[in-house]
Amino acid sequence: MPAIMLDDRQGYTRQYDPFRVTVPFEVFAAERTLRFSISYLPRPVMLSDLVPMANQLSQAIVDATSRRIEESDCRISCQKGCDACCSYMIPISPAEAYRIRNEIYKLPTVEQKTLFRSCQHTARQLIDHKLPGTVFSPTQDQEERLELLSDWYKELKLPCPFLVHHACCIYEFRPLACREYLVTSHPSKCRSESNERSKRVPISVQIAEVLAETCHILEGCESSVLLPLLPAFLQNNSQRSWALYPAETIVSAFLESLADYTQRNFAMVGGESAQ
Ligand code: SF4
Ligand code: SF4
Structure with a gap:
């Protein structure tokens, strides 16, 4: 049983335990209010105990978004085994x-050895390529800088170290960045x-x-790392990775980061109204 569970209906706890604490919350996504509880x-x-719940929540939001897209007579092109996007930049928390x-x-x-070696191989290739100077331009805002970086990374055509014979060998526990990247355009555009640019949902x-923001709040240091740099990151942060926190903290x-994110996003889109 996972340490932290997501329940898909407010107040409904799948595993009865008199000491289990349930916190209901809402997410406004895909033009509707989705109700959950943790x-x-x-x-x-450990921080890693939060990941299965985060994956489940992400999946519920992706499913709601896909249903919304289908209602508008469009189709999500992404499916298991489709790998053109597996050479994009993948930041992980x-x-x-x-x-x-x-x-x-x-x-x-x-x-294990093969996967870590594959990461090291890609990381070495990454280090051999210089970042474009424009990334450091003071006139770029964070979003533009991220877009420049993603384009630069894509141009390198470095396949993900976890892509083996055109299949993701960590599919069940792949990063959220992979789960939350969906397009409606033809896969060839990826x-x-x-x-042509693909049409991202x-x-x-x-x-x-x-x-990533939750990790930043709790650890007080960098909030993401590029996927191929995983072994180096783990080597430099072995103590930090085993740190224990009260589940309540x-x-x-997580819920504080979710509320902040929603508020920021809500302000950016000019305030959709929840129904
Ligand atoms: S983003 Fe493109 S390449 Fe990746 S799964 Fe979707 S359609 Fe396929
Ligand atoms: S982790 Fe898997 S899904 Fe994500 S980029 Fe790598 S191979 Fe593709």
Whole structure:
């Protein structure tokens, strides 16, 4: 049973336990209000324990968004086995880095070594390429800088270290950035050599960003790392990755980040009204 669980209906707790605490919350996404609750046992947990719940919440938001798209007679083109986007820049939060490591440690030793070696190989290629000077221009805002970085990364055509024979070998525990990237355009437009830009589906609440902010609140240091730099990140932060926090602190930080994100986004889109 996961340490922190997401219940998909307010007040409904799947696993009865007299000490389990349930906190209801709402997310306004895909033009509707989605109701959830988080339940947890009041005991020390690690940041990585938050990831299965975050993945579940992200999936619920992605599903609601997909349904909304289908209602407007459009179709999401993404499906398992489609890999043209697997050479894009994938930032992951520290919580996801710790979780992916834990999952990789469950694999046979040979596979673990192969995956970490593959990350190191991609990381070395990344380091060999200089960042474009425009990224450092003081006139760029954060969003423009991120877009420049993503375009630069895409141009490098570095396949993700976890892509093996055109399949994601960590699919069940892939990063939120991969889960929350959906398009309605043809997959051929996702190829880096395509002259046309793919048509990305806007997901109104990106749990990848909420989780990164949660980590920032709790750890007080950098909130994301590029996927191929995972082994180096883990090596430099081994103590930090095993830190224990009261479950209540982790859940409060997550809900606080979610509320901040929603408020920022709400202000940016000019205030849609919840129904
Ligand atoms: S983003 Fe493009 S390449 Fe990636 S799964 Fe979707 S359609 Fe396929
Ligand atoms: S983690 Fe998996 S889904 Fe994500 S980019 Fe890598 S291979 Fe693709």
